[in-house]
Amino acid sequence: MSMNKTYKEDPISFLNTLFKVAVAAAMPNFKELGLKFPTPKSGKIVVIGAGKGAAAMAKSFEQAAKDFWSTADYERLQGLVVTRYGHGLACEKVEVIEASHPVPDKAGQIAAQRILGLISNLSADDLVVFLASGGGSALLTAPIDGITLDEKMMINKELLKCGASIFEINCVRKHLSKIKGGRLAQLCHPAQVLTYAISDIPGDDPSIIASGPTLPDSSTCEDALRVITKYDIQVPDFIREGLKTPAFETPKVGDPLFSSIPEPVVLTTAKHSLEAAKRFAEDSELNAEILSDSIEGEAQQVGAVFGAMSLWLARKDSDSALKKPLVLISGGETTVTVKGGGRGGRNTDFLLSFAHAVDGAEGIYAIAADTDGIDGSEDNAGATYSPKTIQKGHDFGMNLVDCLNKNDSYTFFGATGDLLVTGPTRTNVNDFRAILII
Template identity: 55%
Template sequence: MTINNPESFLRSLYQVAVDAVSAEKCLPAFLPSPPVNGRTLVIGAGKGAAAMARVVEQHWQGQASDLSGLVVTRYGHGADCKYIEVIEAAHPVPDAAGQQAAARILQMVQGLTADDLVLCLISGGGSALLALPAAGITLEQKQHINKALLKSGASIGEMNCVRKHLSAIKGGRLGLACGAAKVVTLLISDVPGDEAGVIASGPTLPDATSCEQALAILHKYAITIPDAVQEHLRSGQAETPKPDNPLFAGHQHHIIATAQNALDAAAAAARAAGITAYILSDGIEGEARDVGMVHAALARQIADKNQPFSKPCVVLSGGETTVTVRGKGRGGRNAEFLLSLVNTLDGHPGIYALACDTDGIDGSEDNAGAICSPDTVKRAASLGLRPAVMLDNNDGYSFFEALGDLIVSGPTLTNVNDFRAILIT
């Protein structure tokens, strides 16, 4: 089977992957029944929270007018809702809008009874968006620590462990605040392994991590913290509610969309087009540039020796890589991955690749990711661009922008993290 336009083919796989994990497709089947006597309060946070709230209103089995509540999402990721309020705030570094929204959500759940239902809508990005510092810690201190973690190369699990222990709402604290109410949490997973309590730092789910682990993570990445934060973590006051807490006994949670769902959909679309598809993993982590080098080596082996797969084929993978920032360039982890792959392949014939974040935002830039082809290095050279030099400066965005190879999708209103597709013809 020959693909006439490899770039368009890869872009179509990305779109199929994103559509497969949209709230419209995944959420309706998980909606709980409305309470018989009590009220329904809808709360939530994340890049997909507003879209999830809109779907709740559209598919609610009771009267939509019975719904009320508030969700917080990233700036530009809003959706039109009639009964559920939508607030936009900053991501990945929290701001005052997120802090105010978190405080309001925490206040809304006070005084609920066993007749009431709390429907909590969680997706990736919720950790930064629900920014309510614990007592004695300022928003500025949390911002500083958050920025340092983002640059350190820490994994999402490590970052969220720290965030939980510096928060008044995450790590299960919001769930406890709901009191006797029935709590149902619906989650779109953006974390490798799909551990529910890690997604958005698990505001309604109990937490098995500890203050000691949070301190160890900060020490591991040599992150300087104020004395107030040090004391907060050492005192034990920051400890999160644990899984054996009986107040969580009646709570429910469902992961409604994952990276595996996105990869399965893309693989099915590729096979329907006559191209054999292989899924490497839905949970690849590590430095983006290292992951790029490994993927390049695999692609070369297929292209040259038909091992471990025969060409033509497309190799798919997901997960969440990290970038340890050493340079002063622009770009998220997907641009970094792809630039590393380009640098390693050095124009190897017959290999095309795409790397994008499923939320439509690569890091803090305006692109979802980028795409490359066998002539990428040659075209870059004609512009005086050297992949290795730009990789050393963490400048993947500028590299692909100059070539016109950025993928700008706009916010997708969902988030299952990285999507990578490598086509070997």
């Protein structure tokens, strides 16, 4: 473990290292994967993309393309990707624009318009490389005609706070966009289109990542209307009526458009990150178990269940096959139904509920953080928990239950000094959780 603290010396430091290992495994690296790119034809080579990992993906793609293609072909490369504010990187041939996430803004709309300009009037001799990563749905903003940016922002805000799953949110996004749900592929036709992705989606369905701009869409307008009705999302009558017509429908599997588009390549996933963390834990002489890479549900409910499970496993008389010292690792994407006006993201909400469930029991430590370095819309990746956390909160006048009820987990962990602040990681395979029981 070189200079890293062992789990016995400093459990929280160990968990922080485990998170770093998981993030490192999620970074895009075209060279290491040994991907072979097709020889470009005589036309344009256009690299476009969107997401929190877009800049890192573009930079890695450039480095691999420089080695794989001839100098003349590489010099023809051009492009533009859009990423979240603070997640940019300088690239050689591809321009990087930063915009707002999770709620879209004007910068994202301008970036989308410029991308549409890059792919206009392409021919069969042209090549388009699309780089997709989590966050791309909000960052690549091109509402269909008749919908304003303000209306799109309002609908996004409502979807984000109602407790809808990412599948439900992206279903609505696809049907209100000129780009998402396979429509970008329509606009690129007849150019050759390649798609590379970093998966932040439970189950790793590429058509959901960044709302699948270059892939066929299995959801329907009827599905989008069902989501809007289920969560009582307020939308203009124009949208509600439009979703009852073919004009709002996305291209589907079987559309001849996709017959010449190769299967997308998923570069890295939550599973890759969790497996890297598991190997590191086992090398550190811990029993390690991956519970799942696709856990969903209300963050506070999941936290309560994980807390109860941890208490049982920590008992001396537990007859579980999972023996201490033990680390339980999981990923996925929980949701938060906002009930109060507090600050926090799904990972701190999960962890505060977990803290309430274990109630300071000895020998239980935990970390919950987003691999993109940003928990929701705050400046932290997540937080850590130790048996001292609740008492520290009491010492600073924090009421744990009150903070839970107000979704004010950021304030609680900020007071205890347990927030995890990493800055942008420039990748995203969603949540990472590890519970250490010693």
